[in-house]
Amino acid sequence: MLEVRHLSKVFFEQNDSRKPGLVALYDICLTVRKKEFVCLLGPSGCGKTTLIRIVAGLLPADRGEVLVNGNPVTSPGRDRCMVFQQFGLLPWRTVLGNVEFGLEIEGVPREERRDISRKYLELVGLNGFEDYYPHQISGGMQQRVGIARALSKKPDILLMDEPFGAVDAQTREQLQEELLKIWAKTDTTVIFVTHSIDESIYLSDRVVVMHSRPGRIKEEVLVDLPRPRWEGDVKADPRFARLRTDIRESLRG
């Protein structure tokens, strides 16, 4: 499904575009199966965003390649969609207008894309908010809009860059649970960036631990907790505590 092969990325100095400044990613190899939920976990600056942007096709790699269903990625494509950390909504569009954006670019006729967008707004629990502007709703609601917009494109791979990093803790837990419920109903592969250990365990099938300088994959930890995870208290499961300890160790060194 998704294959990242020996990927490296170098950023150049700000004031001298010929002088290498930083090895943001070094020899990243990663394979993700269809319908897998993978979390990229690592400290700030370890290259998580850079990696996900390369997979999205927004940024070229310097070495190595990314394959989606066997095809090399060179630009953004319909098989992938991204949910942004700062929600990535267009402030001049209403909630409905934002969800419609992707379909509009694709050329779906107005009535049809309205109907589809309404359906996805309902899926994320935002019916009734169609005509609000982003600045009129809370951060949690804005990110629901971002998710609805991404889902409306029915991507094979959903790339999420710390999507819940900018919302309060309570909303965050609620959004995590809803994301799992939505994901369970689809065949989407999810690559989810976070720097919260608990979030990565709660959500994913596999946690990919990254280190910085240079940005690289340190270890992959399989999360063998049963699904669905929103029933009962998974976080109280002894396996959850053990995973947390393992991952914390792995992050340290």
Add this chain to the structure above:
Amino acid sequence: MNALEEQALAEISLSPSKGFRVTDYLGLLRASSVILLLIVWEVFGRDVNPLFLSYPTAIARACVQLLISGEFQRQALGSLEVYAVGLVSSLVLGIFLGLLMGRYRLAEYLLDPYVYALDATPRVALIPLLLLWFGLGAPAKIAIVFLSGLFPVLMNTFSGVRTVSASLVDIGRVYGAGEAKIFTKIIVPAALPFIMAGVRLAVGRALIGIITAEMFTAVTGMGALLIRYSSAFATDKFFVPVIFLALLGVILSRAVELLQRRLAPWKETEGAL
């Protein structure tokens, strides 16, 4: 308000505030201020030599006279026509060049020497040259209005495009937008508050431009009337175009403001350039 909130409000039981509050009568105060000024002007204006200052009722009389003779309408229409043609072309070209220079490095580097040099030159300094080229008629005035309106809208559009964050462009790209759609669906709407601020400035500058041009040529238009009446010491008539221009300025800038609010309701206008 939900039931709990209503209950809480009842318990708090705010007593309606009594007594006089200036803030309740702001509109009335403004109107009274204007009326008072007019009365004072009328009373004292009558005692001043009419060569130097007129007074409201005399101006009103002069206005009626000018309107009946049809002279005023003819000149005003002439001015407005030149103004409209010059302004619209400055807006079209200004927005176009601003978008181009804001988005493409190449366009910026090729054009910015001329833009900055021309913008820094006081427009008045160019008027004699333009008159030489275009004569005393409408084309010269259109050129002056055009140059007056061009730079504010160009500069604002340019900086508007420059402030569009790369992450907004990324959103377009992720959803498969090509350059044309990035332009129409991301860059232009994101820069719209700046563009509209530029339009508002241009509307005012172009008005100054047309009057300056007409005062220079002194043949036709509002500016010509100003010169004619002032050199004839017809001070009461002189005030008619002045008041007309003041009203026009206010109406136009209000109109752009309303348009701005319609086109960009998501954001209060920010103070651009």
